Amino acid sequence: MKIETRDFGTVEINESDLIHFVQPVYGFEHLSNYVLLSDKNFGDGIRWLQSAEEKDVCFIVINPSDIFTDYAPTVPLATRLAMRAGTGDNLECWVIAVIAPDFKKSTVNLKSPIFIHPEKMNGAQLILDQDYSIRTPLFNSEKGV
Template sequence: MEVHSTRLGVLEIDETDVIRFEEGILGFSEYKNYAWLQAVGFKVEIDLLQSVDDADLTFILVDPFKYEPEYGFELSENWKHKLTIVSEHQVVVRTIMAIKGGECMTTNLKAPLVINTELKQAAQIVLEGVSYDLQHPIGGEA
């Protein structure tokens, strides 16, 4: 299938690379389907999440465990049920990265994306009762 991206041009992707966020991503709840482009190599290893429905909407994702080794959280039974997760082997966690000019990069550890890689279902989950940053520095000064 073809996916149009302002930043990346026309992408030819396999439909199995489309991830569905039933509740959308915070601030973008109307957009549910994204092409997940994994492990794009730049200065840091990133994934890209391109909206299937809006060429202007692209998120940069990182593996939070590479930047914060102590990072972790317990997924609630409610979220496991919503995402049909029965094994941790089905799950990939990514966080949204922001670039603030030059080398200044941060990632949102407070609201990770949890992806069921087998069923291609995902959700952005706001973690309660944790002190993770919305703008955790991952390169340069934040």
């Protein structure tokens, strides 16, 4: 199937690549189907979470484990059940990035991660009870990324 995207133009995807959000992205409750797109120039840790329903709805997402070694979000049982995920199933975790005009001031939202069940192709965005920031600097001025 073909979808229109904000950043990649028209792309061909397999229907099996569609991620159905059982808990929608906040502020976009009317959209439930997305696809993760990548650009080989950016590596595996950065993706575009593109709506399959509206081409202008797209989020840059980052794998937090690549940058924040102590990040350990907890997925509630109710969310796991909604995603049809067993307690032993691995869920992918992504955080939404806000890319600032001054790239070094970019942030990520660690408070509201997105989880994807790669086998069931279900997704959910959560607001964690854990104490994480919604505007965590992506770059540490002393250490870099």
